[in-house]
Amino acid sequence: MNVIKLQRKYPQFDQNEIFQLSNAFQNMDVDDKGYIDEATVIKATQNSERQPYDVVRQALKEVELDSSRRVELDDYVDLISKLRTPSQAQKSMATGPTRSRGLSNAQLQGQQPSPGHASKGSVGGGQSTGGGRIHVGGATSSSQHTINEDEREEFTRHINAVLAGDADIGNKLPFPTDTFEMFDECKDGLVLAKLINDSVPDTIDERVLNRPGKKIKTLNAFHMTENNNIVIESAKGIGCSVVNIGSGDIIEVKEHLILGLIWQIIRRGLLGKIDIRLHPELYRLLEDDETLEQFLRLPAEQILLRWFNYHLKNAKWHRTVSNFSSDVKDGENYTVLLNQLKPEICSRSPLQTNDLMQRAEQVLDNADKLDCRKFLTPKSLVAGNPKLNLAFVANLFNTHPGLEPITEEEKADIEDFDAEGEREARVFTLWLNSLDVQPTVVSFFDDLRDGTILLQAYDKVIPGSVQWRHANKRPANGNELMRFKAVENTNYAVEIGKQNRFSLVGIQGADITDGQRTLTLGLVWQLMRKDIVNTLGALAQRMGKREISDADMVAWANGMSKKGGKSSAIRSFKDSTLGNGIFLLDVLNGMKSSYVDYDMVASGRNDDEAYANAKLAISIARKMGATIWLVPEDICNVRSRLIVTFIGSLMATAEKMGV
Known part of the structure; x- marks a missing residue:
């Protein structure tokens, strides 16, 4: 013009x-x-x-x-x-908001901040409503969403800290904590992908990411979509709930959705470390007559509260905590916890301070002495922000658990703990939660005992299969179902499976209620496989079949490998050659050759090379938009059921791509 x-x-x-x-x-x-x-x-x-x-x-x-x-x-x-x-x-x-902001990098260095880092701040894409709430989104109330300003600032600080010096995005850091620039920088998927790998290392093979450089000068919308496919599918793979967010939402910078995803990724990283394999001293938290298996059924948040109360009790303090909001907002319990962890440097003097904001600052000063002043500000502490308080306590536990080392006898108890089926249970848990069953499955075998989760899953996978008047619902007061009612539900679940031609010979409802692992895994596997087959209905119809069989999947995979000009093939999903990952890469190459760079593919002759190939295959599949639940070890160990889910997802993705 x-x-x-x-x-x-x-x-x-x-x-x-x-x-x-x-x-x-x-x-x-x-x-x-x-x-x-x-x-x-x-x-x-x-x-x-x-x-x-x-x-x-x-x-x-x-x-x-x-x-x-x-x-x-x-x-x-x-x-x-x-x-x-x-x-x-x-x-x-x-x-902008009237409350004070964190200092920008320029201010810390004694320089005048640039207009974009103004100390009075701005609230990017939204309007502050006081109390740390910001409206973002459209011009009308129906298209607006609210986000928490404290969470935005603290999560931005976390990203700045953990991704500092990164070869690909380190030059963009630190992001100002008082603007929405961080959200804009998330649109190409790189920041979120790096954050996922920080929380759960090795989730994404970063060689697959599209990055500006020699091959790609500037990322376009297609490159960003591929990166965000990896982000979304990898987030699912580590247990994040991403039901209402897609690649386009990240590219369009929908702030409330991005902030929610960031929190889930950070939360997964913090709570994932609350693991008895990483912290065997968690054994100390078992209560009288409680078994290790019962303890490990607890959600990570409950274990954190147990840990908090363990230290409060040892400090002979009269209070306990049952949440990360109202029970901690006055700072008293934090004061006692920090003093119990490090009495020589963290005093109880904040208890003498009446002003809650001043006390909160003193509490965080104590936390700073432990290098744990993270996620919380005095205002968010006093406000009782449950996310930020949970993050603060989780970081404190991960840094200073303060539990006595276990004895050799106790160590033997932990090592003898029966972990049968845990790999498959992990994948099936992720799949069940992706169906949005309520409540969320945390302890797979325990949460399925009363049949309510199984019946919900049936209803999602095979609509209309459950007559809810025949089902017993959990009591509204949160108590467990009586055993006979739980068995009625699980018997009904077995009956529905048989009606849908599941192989359930010798399985009774009581087996599920009693937590029989092999039988429970067998039932859920067939339900998950039914879900996979349902997504391939159009393909089965074209093949003139009622539904896709394992043999059909094997034939499809072999054909796709051949289509890409490769000679690799398998006889079944138990074929040992699957363990080096090369066949799966050949299948992906047949789907879209430009996605597999064989310069990155190792020979697979040793465990490290096989693992690298498996991780590469998973990341490429996710780049295509495939939902992949397994982890590289599942491929290397040739867990046949889980490899079926991988190939089934590739078949569904190929249908969408028109391959």
Whole structure:
């Protein structure tokens, strides 16, 4: 669009100003492409217009960009026009919350902050409502969502800390904690992928990620979608609930969804370390007449509360905690806990302070002496924010458990603990939770004993199969079902399975209620396999079959390997050659050859090479958008049932891709 047309469209600018804006745009468009990306525009406009990051960000949201989200000259002039006649949304963000902010990096170094790091802050994409709540989203109340400002700030700090120095994104850090820049930087998937690997190492093979470099100069929407496919599917694979978020939501920077995903990833990393294999001294928390198996059924949050109360009891303190909100918000229990963990440096003097905010600051000063001042601020402590308090306590446990080492006799008890079926149980737990069963499955064998979860799963996988008037529901008061009612449910679950041609010879409901592991795994496996087969219904119809069999899956996989020009093949899902991961990579290559770089594929002659191939195969499958529940060890150990789920998911993905 030439200068004359621009001036007609934006009469508030004289011809000289239009020339200046055009020159400014050309200076940003260094490659002379005729457009620039949003991030470049925001950063440059911050300086030229002397506006905070989030004000410019909001103004750009008000510009009607096309689906590519590229900013052309006309869009840039429109942006400047909107900034110079600001909307109410921009004005409210320029004012920002009245409470104090964390210092930016520039301030810490004694420099004046840039406009985007203004100490008074802005609330990017939303309006502060006081009390740390921010509205984000659309212009109408129905399209708006609320996020917690304390959580945004603390999770941003966490990302800055754990990803500092990263080879791919370290140059972008630290993100300001008082703007929404972190959310914008999540859109290409790299920050979230790195965060997943920090929380659960080795989840993603980072060689598969699309990154700017020699091969790709700038990531486009397709590259970002592939990265975010990996993020979404990997998050599922580590146990995050991602029912309501997709790749497009991340690319479109839906802040409330991204913040929720970030919390789940951080939470998974913190609580995943509360494991008796990592901390055998957790044995100390067993109560009288409680078995190790009973203890390990507890959710990680309950184990944390048990740990907290263990120390309060040893400190002869009169209070206990049953939550991470109201029971900790006055700071008293934290004071006693920290004193019990390190009495020589953490005193109980905060108990003498009446002002709750001052006491909270003193509590966090004590935590700082243990290098554990993380996730909480005085305000979020006093507010009783359950997420941030949980994160604070989990980090404290992971750093200073304060439990006596176990004896050799106790160590033998832990080593003898029966872990039969734990690998399959982990995958089946993730799958059941992906169906959104309620309550969430935590302890697989225990949570299935009363049949209510199984019946919900049947109803999701085979709609209409459950007549709910025949089912016994859990009491509203939270108590367990009486045994005879639980057995009625599990008998009903077995009956439904038989009606749907499951092989359940010798299985009775009482076996499920009694926690018989092999039989429980067998039933759930057949239900999961039914779910896989259901997704392949159209393919079965084309093949003239009622449903896809294991033999059909093997034939499909062999055919896909051959299609990619490879000679590898298997006879069954128990074939030992599956263990080196190469066949699965050949199948993926047949689906889309550009996804498998054979320079990355090892020979698979030793355990390390086989593991690397398996991890690579899982990440490539997720890049295609496949939902993969297993982990590399499952492939290396040729766990046939779990490999069936891998191939079944690839078949479903191939159907969507039209392969």
